[in-house]
Amino acid sequence: MEATVTTGTEEKVWGGGNQPLSVSYGKMMMWFFIVSDALTFSGFLVAYGFSRFKFIETWPIADEVFTHFPFLHGVDAPMYYVAFMTFVLIFSSVTMVLAVDAGHHMKKSKVTLYMLLTIIGGAIFVGSQAWEWANFIKGEYGAVEMKSGRILQFVDANTGERLAIGDFAKPVHSDRETHTANEGVWFNSESSLPSHSIEEVKAGFEANPNIVVRTEKLDAEGKMTVLSRADSEERMKQAIMVVEGANLVHNEYGNRLFADFFFFITGFHGFHVFSGVVINVIIFFNVILGTYEKRGHYEMVEKVGLYWHFVDLVWVFVFTFFYLV
Amino acid sequence: MAHAHESNSKRIWTVFGILSVITIVEVALGIIKPESMMALVLGMKILNWIFIILTLVKAYYIAWAFMHLEGEKGSFRWSIVLPLLILIPYLAFILLVEGNYIHDVYSQGYISWDF
Numbered sequence: 403m404e405a406t407v408t409t410g411t412e413e414k415v416w417g418g419g420n421q422p423l424s425v426s427y428g429k430m431m432m433w434f435f436i437v438s439d440a441l442t443f444s445g446f447l448v449a450y451g452f453s454r455f456k457f458i459e460t461w462p463i464a465d466e467v468f469t470h471f472p473f474l475h476g477v478d479a480p481m482y483y484v485a486f487m488t489f490v491l492i493f494s495s496v497t498m499v500l501a502v503d504a505g506h507h508m509k510k511s512k513v514t515l516y517m518l519l520t521i522i523g524g525a526i527f528v529g530s531q532a533w534e535w536a537n538f539i540k541g542e543y544g545a546v547e548m549k550s551g552r553i554l555q556f557v558d559a560n561t562g563e564r565l566a567i568g569d570f571a572k573p574v575h576s577d578r579e580t581h582t583a584n585e586g587v588w589f590n591s592e593s594s595l596p597s598h599s600i601e602e603v604k605a606g607f608e609a610n611p612n613i614v615v616r617t618e619k620l621d622a623e624g625k626m627t628v629l630s631r632a633d634s635e636e637r638m639k640q641a642i643m644v645v646e647g648a649n650l651v652h653n654e655y656g657n658r659l660f661a662d663f664f665f666f667i668t669g670f671h672g673f674h675v676f677s678g679v680v681i682n683v684i685i686f687f688n689v690i691l692g693t694y695e696k697r698g699h700y701e702m703v704e705k706v707g708l709y710w711h712f713v714d715l716v717w718v719f720v721f722t723f724f725y726l727v
Numbered sequence: 728m729a730h731a732h733e734s735n736s737k738r739i740w741t742v743f744g745i746l747s748v749i750t751i752v753e754v755a756l757g758i759i760k761p762e763s764m765m766a767l768v769l770g771m772k773i774l775n776w777i778f779i780i781l782t783l784v785k786a787y788y789i790a791w792a793f794m795h796l797e798g799e800k801g802s803f804r805w806s807i808v809l810p811l812l813i814l815i816p817y818l819a820f821i822l823l824v825e826g827n828y829i830h831d832v833y834s835q836g837y838i839s840w841d842f
Binding site: 425433437449455458489550 | 735736739740743746747750751753754756757758775778779781782785786789790792793794795799800802803806807810811814815818819822823825826827829830833834839840841
């Protein structure tokens with residue numbers, strides 16, 4: 403039959419169940435989704451690069467922003483935490499591919515175990531990211547923002563150490579209170595006031611002659627420029643508000659676009675990890691229920707595996723472009 | 728499900744080893760920042776070139792070994808990889824050049840950003 407290319411085979415070609423690229427429909431569509439999602443992520447990362455090139459001389463230094471490690475308070479630990487997160491994700495990728503491998507051999511108990519490990523790894527990663535976000539939003543030292551929207555951070559002129567605004571702010575009597583909805587003439591309110599007002603920070607700055615400021619501008623070595631006391635005083639006249647931590651509008655670490663991109667890129671990736679964990683849980687229960695045993699193959703595990711590896715793949719790039727480069 | 732499935736676990740652990748070593752090297756370089764790698768090559772620090780190349784090596788191993796592209800038909804493999812290989816560098820090139828241009832416009836004094 404096969405040698406003669408006649409009507410018989412043509413019916414077979416268009417009759418369905420044909421795999422010209424030796425991939426099943428489901429797997430191929432998962433791949434095409436991954437390609438389009440990869441382009442979405444590259445759009446994000448390239449936009450980050452665009453903004454960074456635009457403000458190349460004032461872009462915050464990731465090493466100085468992400469310095470926390472759980473249970474090590476006040477210890478300067480750049481990168482270690484992200485490195486830990488990267489390992490968690492790579493390892494959960496390994497357990498995922500082991501699950502796929504076990505699925506090829508129809509070993510149900512092994513697939514179950516490896517899927518469970520993958521889910522745990524994913525959950526640890528999402529939790530770590532939440533912790534990283536919490537630290538970033540909370541901030542560490544605090545800073546003041548000038549009229550131009552630029553940030554001034556405080557440094558001890560003698561030691562060169564960073565100073566938190568709480569270290570030197572001088573209490574100034576003020577009747578200013580957080581405006582809440584039940585007190586106004588109309589039902590609007592404001593977000594909570596910073597722990598120290600701009601007047602307190604300015605008074606503290608004037609009382610301590612050994613405090614200088616540093617600006618966003620990076621010097622030849624890629625460090626933020628520390629100004630002299632006279633220049634610092636000049637600059638402090640422009641200060642209009644206290645910034646603690648980072649959000650979409652203000653960022654104590656420097657350029658606010660940095661915070662925006664951090665929230666959008668790691669947030670979008672974290673959302674992918676979260677959905678990956680949810681899908682993995684569904685597949686995990688299907689494995690336990692024996693759905694794929696009955697079906698005769700574990701291809702569903704392979705498909706979610708592709709998605710899971712893709713999430714890992716994206717993280718490899720986010721890690722490089724956000725934290726390393 | 729066309730190809731025969733022998734156990735790949737040895738290959739998987741080897742790739743895990745490679746990915747771990749690369750990550751450790753990246754983190755170590757990121758913390759130390761060796762002075763010798765700060766020179767510019769083609770407008771970028773050698774260190775950053777190393778980071779990007781190592782990242783691409785990692786991406787290769789994840790896609791080829793973990794996502795099993797090495798086992799797919801060549802035509803399928805390239806229908807996935809080629810669009811990305813063409814479009815992403817293209818987009819990056821255009822936007823980074825543009826970002827650099829805007830930076831030059833700013834720094835030549837048409838806009839005062841720091842006051």
